[in-house]
Amino acid sequence: MRATFSAPIRLGALLGAGAFALTACGGSGSAEPSGSPAPEQNGESSSAAPEAAGELTVWVDADRADVLADAAEDFEADTGIAVNLVQQDFGEIRDQFVSQVPTGEGPDIAVGAHDWLGVLVTNGVVAPIELGDAANDFEQVTVDAWSYDGQTYGVPYSIENIALLRNTELAPEAPETFDEMIEMGEASGATYPFLVGLDPQAADPYHLYPFQMSFGAPVFGTNEDASYNPEDLQIGNEGGQEFAQWLAEQGEAGVLNTNIDGDLALENFNSGDSPFYLTGPWNVPAAQESGIDVAVDPIPAPGDSPAQPFVGVQGFFLSAQSENVVAATNFLINYIGSPEVQTALYEVGGRAPALTESFDAALAEDEIVAGFGAVGTDAVPMPSIPEMGAVWDYWGATQTAIINGEGDPVELWDRMAEDIAGALD
Amino acid sequence: MTEPTTTSGPRPPAASRKDRRRHQANRIVDGTTGWKLMLLKIIVLSILCATAVYAALVLFINDRWLIGSLVVVGAAALTWIYLQRGALPAKYLAPGLVFLLIFQIFVVLYSGYVAFTNYGTGHNSTKDHAVQAIMLQTQDRVPDSPTYPLTVTESDGEIYFALINDNGEVLIGAEEQPLEPAEGAVVDNGTITAIEGHHVLSFADLLNRQQEITNLAVPLEEDLNAGYLRTQDGQRAYLYTSRYVYDENADTLTNSATGTVYRDTGEGAFIAEDGEKLMPGWRVNVGFDNFLRAVTEDSIRGPLIYVTLWTFAFALLSVATTFILGLFLAIVFNDRRMVSRKYYRLVMILPYAFPGFLSALVWAGMMNQEFGFINNVLFGGAAIPWLTDPWLAKLSILIVNLWLGFPYMFLVCTGALQSIPDELTEAAQMDGAKPFQAFRMIKLPLLLTAIAPLLISSFAFNFNNFNLIYMLTGGGPRDVSAGVNVGSTDILISMVYKVAFVGARADYGLASAFSILIFIIVGTISVMAFRKTKALEELN
Numbered sequence: 001m002r003a004t005f006s007a008p009i010r011l012g013a014l015l016g017a018g019a020f021a022l023t024a025c026g027g028s029g030s031a032e033p034s035g036s037p038a039p040e041q042n043g044e045s046s047s048a049a050p051e052a053a054g055e056l057t058v059w060v061d062a063d064r065a066d067v068l069a070d071a072a073e074d075f076e077a078d079t080g081i082a083v084n085l086v087q088q089d090f091g092e093i094r095d096q097f098v099s100q101v102p103t104g105e106g107p108d109i110a111v112g113a114h115d116w117l118g119v120l121v122t123n124g125v126v127a128p129i130e131l132g133d134a135a136n137d138f139e140q141v142t143v144d145a146w147s148y149d150g151q152t153y154g155v156p157y158s159i160e161n162i163a164l165l166r167n168t169e170l171a172p173e174a175p176e177t178f179d180e181m182i183e184m185g186e187a188s189g190a191t192y193p194f195l196v197g198l199d200p201q202a203a204d205p206y207h208l209y210p211f212q213m214s215f216g217a218p219v220f221g222t223n224e225d226a227s228y229n230p231e232d233l234q235i236g237n238e239g240g241q242e243f244a245q246w247l248a249e250q251g252e253a254g255v256l257n258t259n260i261d262g263d264l265a266l267e268n269f270n271s272g273d274s275p276f277y278l279t280g281p282w283n284v285p286a287a288q289e290s291g292i293d294v295a296v297d298p299i300p301a302p303g304d305s306p307a308q309p310f311v312g313v314q315g316f317f318l319s320a321q322s323e324n325v326v327a328a329t330n331f332l333i334n335y336i337g338s339p340e341v342q343t344a345l346y347e348v349g350g351r352a353p354a355l356t357e358s359f360d361a362a363l364a365e366d367e368i369v370a371g372f373g374a375v376g377t378d379a380v381p382m383p384s385i386p387e388m389g390a391v392w393d394y395w396g397a398t399q400t401a402i403i404n405g406e407g408d409p410v411e412l413w414d415r416m417a418e419d420i421a422g423a424l425d
Numbered sequence: 426m427t428e429p430t431t432t433s434g435p436r437p438p439a440a441s442r443k444d445r446r447r448h449q450a451n452r453i454v455d456g457t458t459g460w461k462l463m464l465l466k467i468i469v470l471s472i473l474c475a476t477a478v479y480a481a482l483v484l485f486i487n488d489r490w491l492i493g494s495l496v497v498v499g500a501a502a503l504t505w506i507y508l509q510r511g512a513l514p515a516k517y518l519a520p521g522l523v524f525l526l527i528f529q530i531f532v533v534l535y536s537g538y539v540a541f542t543n544y545g546t547g548h549n550s551t552k553d554h555a556v557q558a559i560m561l562q563t564q565d566r567v568p569d570s571p572t573y574p575l576t577v578t579e580s581d582g583e584i585y586f587a588l589i590n591d592n593g594e595v596l597i598g599a600e601e602q603p604l605e606p607a608e609g610a611v612v613d614n615g616t617i618t619a620i621e622g623h624h625v626l627s628f629a630d631l632l633n634r635q636q637e638i639t640n641l642a643v644p645l646e647e648d649l650n651a652g653y654l655r656t657q658d659g660q661r662a663y664l665y666t667s668r669y670v671y672d673e674n675a676d677t678l679t680n681s682a683t684g685t686v687y688r689d690t691g692e693g694a695f696i697a698e699d700g701e702k703l704m705p706g707w708r709v710n711v712g713f714d715n716f717l718r719a720v721t722e723d724s725i726r727g728p729l730i731y732v733t734l735w736t737f738a739f740a741l742l743s744v745a746t747t748f749i750l751g752l753f754l755a756i757v758f759n760d761r762r763m764v765s766r767k768y769y770r771l772v773m774i775l776p777y778a779f780p781g782f783l784s785a786l787v788w789a790g791m792m793n794q795e796f797g798f799i800n801n802v803l804f805g806g807a808a809i810p811w812l813t814d815p816w817l818a819k820l821s822i823l824i825v826n827l828w829l830g831f832p833y834m835f836l837v838c839t840g841a842l843q844s845i846p847d848e849l850t851e852a853a854q855m856d857g858a859k860p861f862q863a864f865r866m867i868k869l870p871l872l873l874t875a876i877a878p879l880l881i882s883s884f885a886f887n888f889n890n891f892n893l894i895y896m897l898t899g900g901g902p903r904d905v906s907a908g909v910n911v912g913s914t915d916i917l918i919s920m921v922y923k924v925a926f927v928g929a930r931a932d933y934g935l936a937s938a939f940s941i942l943i944f945i946i947v948g949t950i951s952v953m954a955f956r957k958t959k960a961l962e963e964l965n
Contacts, residue, residue, distance in 0.1 A: 054632060054633075054635070079628065079629070079632065080629060080632075081632060095926075098546075098549060099549075101550075102549055102550030102551065102554055104487070119546055119931075121562060121704075121705075122546055122547045122704045122705055123546060123547060123549035123550070123705055124549065124550065124554060124555055124557075124558025124559070124562070124704075124705030125549065125550075125558070127561050127562075128561060128562060128564070129657065130566065130657055130661075130663050132572045132661055132663065133572055149562070150565060151562060151564075151565075200793070200794065200812060200813050201812070201813065201898065201899055201901035201902055201903070201912070202899075202901070202903075257795070258813075259793055259794045259795035259796060260795075260796075261793075264793075264796060320554070320557065320558050320561055321554070323635065323636055324632075324635055325635055325636070325639040325657055326631050326632055326635040326638060326639060326656075326657070326658055326659045327632050327635065329657040329658040330658050330659075330660075333658065386546065386930055389930050390930075393910040394910070397901075397902075397903040400813075400902075404813075
């Protein structure tokens, strides 16, 4: 009995000692930084690198982690501030950031896409970052994309958009117009004159947007500073109705087919069953591996205006609750915004870089990137305003209905415009 | 390590045989007397307690008093439970209880709490954070203003901004002290290296005082409308004006250009008199608003009724079809006359061994209207819109769920059938019952007694069968003329998902309210059904 009784006491003593040791550590660790140089820490501190308190936490996805690790090393060598890289799944970052920042567990910096801005700004979790004169060093469309309500919220690093992939064996020349493309496609003898991946339930407003733009029907009108104006819903205008009619015609002709989803479209293009494929850079490696000689062309317009796709711009942004703004801003502008890091990020991601210097170098070097980059710089940023959520809700379902001939196209389109306007109020 | 290595000292000599036997019994029951076990126990508990102490300290340092104390109390309780003799039930139940508390009770209570708030996009955090974010987001840089290369200095603990103007003069200013010419400034190669009475901060110093520096706004001139100098990186300053002024005492935000006053009216945001809201807002308690919205707002109520009906139909039909098929197969393969039924049984279980969401994806591909296996091969190229017609999509969901669910029913029915003695059937047949009669009157009631609770749980599972809906149809097809973002195969839980996570405006409060409604529905039905089952048991 005695032994078992004394065990908890001994354990308690042990724990007590441990707790004391831990408290002692915690105490010295959180000693407030004084203006004078850091107090000696057991003799090993007086190195050449400036000794600054604090640590930056950066959320980054696996693909970009290695590049950032190099930049972080340089940053630590220069400033003495360690950069703690936390790997996250890219798709998870937005929602994790929104829920973690208020708790104080969020990072100082995170990687993301510009169209998250609506959610991030409305939730008050992201801080503006003043690029200053450095803004001119980036491609204009990337800075526009990362602007929201007059403020810039991130340092962009890459541009992503769709363009027309062409199988050069089946179609040696780039088409000028949509109709010309279909003619060329039919003349080539391939099963499908043209491919685009659509969803049987929700079509794909993102991939069909360049065609819609060519009829002069953007979703929202724009303000003077190129930002979208949610008050000015343009989708239901005359151009939109023309686009709806065009969709119905193409659906009837079988050029647009909602049963060909993204996987099927890729598979058919890769097996040489179509000369043209409207898609993004993410599908190029697979096509090249299947032995297709791919060229990237501008998207041919069925309407009178240019066929501008949406462009997505990836970048790094700053938390509104960051306690290391000076360090984080330096890291963002001077390290992530540097040509070396931008080029390195381009090399792992395969998307055109946002910094003009790296952008030009990448375009000169790689024809595929040049093709997408050329389309991207003329493209329009995907709206990041939260109102866009209401648009997505109705947009794709209506496109599916029109393509499949389930009613009068103009009526369906008008109905959608009304529903969106209703949802925005 | 100064780990105590001795555990159990010499045992006191047993007084009597009876005593020793009791001791032995104790040893068997308690399982703690062996010194190896004791050592293991101490090591495990030490690790647990050390982790808990560390976690609690970190939490206390970060002012998380409640969670910190819970960790301490929890660890102490666990230690106490495992170091005492006896208390065997507690020893077995404690780990399970801990996980139950963390993963079930906490989650349920938290969704309950969220259902009474306006938590969602735009109402994400506290009021302090909202004010801070609004002020941050509405610092507008003065158009065409230059970049000011900045030197940060310190004097008597206060931070100053120093810069060189176009005339080469050094100007210095601080909080509420507009820029003025500095005395005794030393400029070297375009940068300020020293100012009399000031300590020029190095980059490392800047990093150590980041928050003071980034929070500092230095007026450009006596006239405050000219704007403030602020810096983000400590090296460059820019000229800003604030779109809003926050009055802490009156708790209002005022637009400095138009004079519009925004007040906190208790709705979790600053609202102007004309109803304009400033975003971000913050989280507040809204009472039963979310529940009221679910039943009063037309755009929610319409789809809610429709979706609830379909959810019931889906759950009931799923249970019925899978049970009937599973039972039929179980009876067939339970018959001794069936040759090599072992192998058939094995094949039957395959759909169950395959991950459900994967099966759903494969089925979605097979049901493609034009290229799917079903239309192309089984129906010779017919264009049957399996997933895009509202009624056929419902049917497809049920078919796929039948495929996914029958092996489970087959398994449990086989087990239950085998536990029913054959003599009962024989006796019934002796009494002149036909085979079907014997099955219906004898076997089925016995079977149902055993299976009914499983049917109820299967109903509850299917009621919330999110995977299947999400992977197969995504809730679609949508009726575009209905004007709501709910598809014809959406069940309650997939609708909750859409409310909470799809689109740019998440509404966790409303989604939690829906989940609570689902919980009440499923709970009520289960309780009622279990009552019925009890009656069934008593009957037998």
